[in-house]
Amino acid sequence: MKPLRLVPRDTAVPFVKHRLLAFAFSAALVLGSIAAVLGIGLNFGIDFKGGTLIEVRTSEPANIGQMRSDLNGLDLGEISLQEFGSERDVLIRIQRQEGEEAEQIKAIEVVRNTLPADVEFRRTEFVGPTVGQELIEAGILAVGLALLSILIYIWFRFEWQFGVGAIVALSHDIISTLGLFAIIQHEFNLATVAAVLTIAGYSINDTVVVYDRVRENLRRYKTMPLAELFNISVNDTLSRTTMTSLTTLLALFAIYFFGGAVLADFALAMIWGIVVGTYSSIFIAVPLLLYTGLRRGDDDTGDESMLPEYERTVKNGS
């Protein structure tokens, strides 16, 4: 059996040539995302907002209307009900109650006692306002520190220009993921933050692989114009980029469709992140290097005789 090649050997897509188009698209994506996050806002889950969430399963297909009117008669403020995964599963969200934590706990008990006895309580989550605030801070800190450490690592391993390119691409991926969640209004919770951080890891992983090839080609083709060199680097790694993205997407689609309702949103964020992360490595991270004043020799070890034979300079176009 002959192995399948997703990307033919002699592929030479002019990615870098069309960079302005990609920049325009990405700028629109990022600005749109920022507008969506600021304008519509993220639909924060109880992890961040505080409040109560109860997941119940009924023995018959749930009569959500009946449950809603029962619960709304309780004078607990806004209570939202939503089918969750199947028609017997209902997610009940109770808004934060006036007063201290004790009031919130009381509300859970009232709701539990109001629903019919044959209802199975599958999950109860309560997050008080204190913890919610702390979780927000920890989330922001985690994302911030992860970005910073990645930046420092790339700076250390490459040149600062690569670090800048990587962080721009990374921010692009994170902001557009936030934008997606603002637009589709799916719940933004702790699992989503985990997804965002994983996207950051994946996106940077992808970018580093392409940068690695750029660095290698910088040493190899001493006289090739940078734009052409970048394009060759992207095409060189295109096969790997698509292969890895596809295998990861296969696994994520398995989680999305079969992993249960709790993980579905997590998988959705990741799927988006992989797609946009792959795109940004190719269309943003590499072409951006053209504008960072990257010079040949910045990253040169200098003495070619130290390199293995295959690392030494090859004449342009070989």
Added chain:
Amino acid sequence: MMQFDTWKTILVAFVCLAGVAYAAPNLMQKGIGDDLPMGVPGKQISLGLDLQGGSYLLLEVEADVVVQERLEAIVDGARRALREARIGYVGLGVEGDAAGFTLREPADLERAREIAAELDSDATVSVEGDRVALTMGEEAIRQIKINAVQQSIEIVRRRVDETGTREPLIQRQGIDRILIQLPGIDDPQRIKELIGQTAKLTFHLVAVGADAGRPPPGARTLPMLEGGDIVIERRVMVSGENLVDAQPSFDQNSQPVVTIRFDSAGGQRFGRATSENVGKPFAIVLDGQVISAPVIREPILGGSAQISGRFSVQEAQDLALLLRAGALPAPLTVLEERSVGPGLGADSIAAGEIAAVIGLVLVVGFMVLCYGLFGIFANIALFVNIILILGALSALQATLTLPGIAGIVLTIGMAVDANVLIFERVRDELAAGRSPINALDAGYSRALTTIIDSNLTTLFAAVFLFALGSGPVKGFAVTLGIGILTSMFTAIMVTRLFVALWARRRRPTSLPI
């Protein structure tokens, strides 16, 4: 020639065997190997509460209350001492984290300062004009809080143990928080009720005839359980600290009551107080509320007493339990609660397994399709990788959560990345005109730096998730982090071993890649 040192072969074999040894118990019946010490193969992966069902409660000890009580005790002490020493004062009270009073006669300053210095060894005495203040320093407050939390944990543990919960985990978090994990409990309502009361029991004499609106000094007004207010003397006759036992029982009218027994000191004090006050009412105070205020008909000398208060049977049982376990030094507040029923936990495991199997089949098929024989090598490494992850989780006794399962499935997708990098590199080298063996060698050595760079950056994200994430998210970080390390190992070592063995035996003239 593909070099693969003997020591590397041994290392690979050893690691794989260790992985199998640690992972294998998970296939056996649940609960096997629970008693084995840490680090010995045989332990199973411990499931998070979201998978096995159970409750997670985060409590805050309102330790400020303890500090306030301490300051109020200083005030009480100061009142008595100043009165005894016949020193005139005004404005005695608590302000912020200081207790203080102002002298009527500045001449009393030296004596007042001496008295103040003896009131509480942790407080710092300061004088400003003719005002004497006792301030609790930051260190003293911290110590008071730490003690209060320590004590609370002890009491909470006793109360939870009384309910018969199996394997509760109760530990301190931060300075003033307590984390409780209750496996198998999906409605922690009863536990919350039990820990929601401080259960501070005191007996006081009732200040008969006092005005509830303006209680005289040394007395205070408290609400009654059956409604209305009552004025009691602040001085405690005897308190719950002197209890040795409390049991639910019934009185002569078949009403549920709690029978308590005092220790010898408590019994004596109670006996003396009741002897001296026959015919007067006394108040039984629980958590700032007067449960009942019976009249003392005769001295109670036996060291035991009954608390009646229109309890239900359950209430009497709970009160007895609380009194036996002891009073909390300060009220506890539930900051966070996450409970998962056993049904959802089992469903989550099942869904996670299905997702993992389907993800695995897809990835494995895809790899064979794209890389042929080398895809099979990568797939063997993938299976080794999964075994190593499960083995590492068992060995480290890390908790597997639902997001953790997602982490494993994600790792299945990402784990092949290192192999993809290598195989693509080998293809490049072949295309550049290298011989098959040369291409393999060059492919592996050149892909290595890329693999390390790219995986390390993902590892950073996992480390920060672990450090700053909470609960289930931590579980995700653990599997992701372990997955990155094991996938680097399997790609660099395991597939390479297979490829080297294959190349040595076949001496290929072309690569099926």
